[in-house]
Amino acid sequence: MLLPTLLQKVAYASKPELVPIMELSGVGQGRARQLIQAGYISVKEIARTEPLELVNKLKQLNIKQAKQIIASVKLVLQEKAEALREEADELISL
Structure with missing residues (x-):
């Protein structure tokens, strides 16, 4: 289900570093480029x-969007950390 979306993002991204940032809620190719720049x-x-620092660096971004992007990042990182914890627990139980 997620594979077609990811493949589309990879196809449009000219830089591989855009892909992880484009996975965030509310971040497309243009916003990802702005963040990298x-x-x-x-x-x-x-x-x-x-959020205010993000707004100051990206002039087209408002505070609500900045908060949404930061919250999305934290959620993604939390999910990745949880997956790593589960994997570690499985390895320890072997």
Whole structure:
């Protein structure tokens, strides 16, 4: 179900570093490019920033959008961390 969406994003992305950022809610190719040009080259960097800082660096972004992007990043990172914890638990139980 997610594969066609991901393949479409990869096909349109000229830079591989855009793909993880484009997976965030409310972030398309244009916004991902803006984030990278503003110095946010990973989702971790976006998660560490404050909404106002994001708004100041991306002039076309409003505070509500900034909060949504940061919340989306934190959710994605939380899900990845949980998946890693589950995988570690499985390995430990072997």
